[in-house]
Amino acid sequence: MSQSLFWDPMIETLPRAQIESLQGMRLVRQVDWVYHNSEFYRQWYSRAGISPNDIHGLSDLTKLPTMSKDDLREWRKKTHDPFSGTLCVPPKLLVRMHHSTGTSGLPNVYGLTQKDWDDVTDQFARMLYRVGIRSGDVTNNWLESAMSWHGFTMTAPGARRIGATVYSLEPDNRSIAQTNLEMLAGADMTCLFTYHPEFEINYLRQRDLDPKTVHPNLRFIYSAALTTPTRRKLLEEAWGVPYWNMGGGGDQYLSESECPYSIPSMHMPEDRTIVEVLDPVTHEPVEPGQEGELTVTNLWAEACPYLRYRLEDIVRADYNSCPCGSTHVRLTYRGRMAWSVEVGGVRVFSDDVENVLWRFPATEFAQYQLVKSPVQPQPRLIVRTTRHADRIHDEVRFVSQLEDAIAEELQVPTTVQLVNPGQIGIGTVKFQRVAVESV
Ligand SMILES: [Zn+2]
Missing domain, CATH: 3.40.50.12780 (ANL, N-terminal domain)
Incomplete structure (x- = not known):
């Protein structure tokens, strides 16, 4: 002590x-x-x-x-x-x-x-x-x-x-x-x-x-x-x-x-x-x-x-x-309920995704968003992310690398979509981590 x-x-x-x-x-x-x-x-x-x-x-x-x-x-x-x-x-x-x-x-x-x-x-x-x-x-x-x-x-x-x-x-x-x-x-x-x-x-x-x-x-x-x-x-x-x-x-x-x-x-x-x-x-x-x-x-x-x-x-x-x-x-935070999606039987929080995304130099500090279906659970995890284009040789290959890494760590089928910064809103405190859309 x-x-x-x-x-x-x-x-x-x-x-x-x-x-x-x-x-x-x-x-x-x-x-x-x-x-x-x-x-x-x-x-x-x-x-x-x-x-x-x-x-x-x-x-x-x-x-x-x-x-x-x-x-x-x-x-x-x-x-x-x-x-x-x-x-x-x-x-x-x-x-x-x-x-x-x-x-x-x-x-x-x-x-x-x-x-x-x-x-x-x-x-x-x-x-x-x-x-x-x-x-x-x-x-x-x-x-x-x-x-x-x-x-x-x-x-x-x-x-x-x-x-x-x-x-x-x-x-x-x-x-x-x-x-x-x-x-x-x-x-x-x-x-x-x-x-x-x-x-x-x-x-x-x-x-x-x-x-x-x-x-x-x-x-x-x-x-x-x-x-x-x-x-x-x-x-x-x-x-x-x-x-x-x-x-x-x-x-x-x-x-x-x-x-x-x-x-x-x-x-x-x-x-x-x-x-x-x-x-x-x-x-x-x-x-x-x-x-x-x-x-x-x-x-x-x-x-x-x-x-x-x-x-x-x-x-x-x-x-x-x-x-x-x-x-x-002692409290361990998983995330905001509103910032999570349920894929199959697994609840995925935005931080779970960030933890994998930010490991890659091309998506370090990326703004990202989970796409949430109005009907839960949904069959796939869909992640939108910005990226540093100058750190990527082959975007198709990079997307598939990201999908594999997220799917392996979180144990859910994953689709990654690359987007431009303007497509994800950012404020001084938080950016919109979940977008509710039909998937
Ligand atoms: Zn202590």
Whole structure:
């Protein structure tokens, strides 16, 4: 066990039984709070025939109905309340407001009271300490400068709480390399928060740049993105330092990160959040260790807590203690349910495909898309990808090489189609990984 990994050693190593009893106490308090202070929950629970009197501890959790982004959207449509009826305090008490990305509709709005802000800052400090940030470190934060509407921007105060210097100067998240290696050359940065490997690594290669000549004390890079083994390898080779991943959605300020023993899974602080893994269709808990939809219950927020909130991410959970000494759950992310297709009996996630595609120099960092039939399962996997034409001698042969490699690794019949970049939409945060079309 390495206590030096923990910002808060006492809570990180709390015995499982104590974590669960803490969760039970906080759940009882939270249900009472939301029921009496939010119109959404009062109606949501009344309709399910539940009141705070029915919740006495953790074992009563499954009595509560689950909720999803669509439920919040529906409420908002009906009431025009940007907080979808979930705000439990007067809006004037919010010291910060954030919103979701809005990939699939109008973004959700939520916020933090001063007490919430202090809690999240501490929670994010725990996450950042686990990836290696220490007092005296010098880092960057493109979220704070360019995406201050996003909940994960709380990584900036989190790093400052540890005692790090945080430069938040990127004009957007595609200029991380320029800002931190040109404008901030001489700032002696010790860890860098990256995001778009294709832009950053291109920048390094075009200038034949070794980041350690600019920042000789650079120890690691870190990010918050689904990370395939291929993506990690490319990042570590290009930057010449280890890569650490964090995670969690913005809308409940989830703060997960890898420890040296958990890669690629991430620890989630269970004293703050109850983690459930549910069957995506029945919403019943899956067998231990099986894949299912990540569902979280916020135990700390007074402003906008979501309870039994289904996140649409498919994960596996390991509740056993980790060799690092932490007793908190480790989550392995498979991908977004919406970014997967079912081929025969196999569920294929976009990351599974990326992991194979990006290994080939001609499709390194390619934009790609899975074609999903409206009727699932479908008989073949169809992958569209961009490519570096100058790295291919024979396109027909290359396509068949790719098809063989994907089919062998994922065990599904595969067709690959080469497309031009304009044919796949790309935003600052995500490109469209699945296109629904008849196949
Ligand atoms: Zn660990």
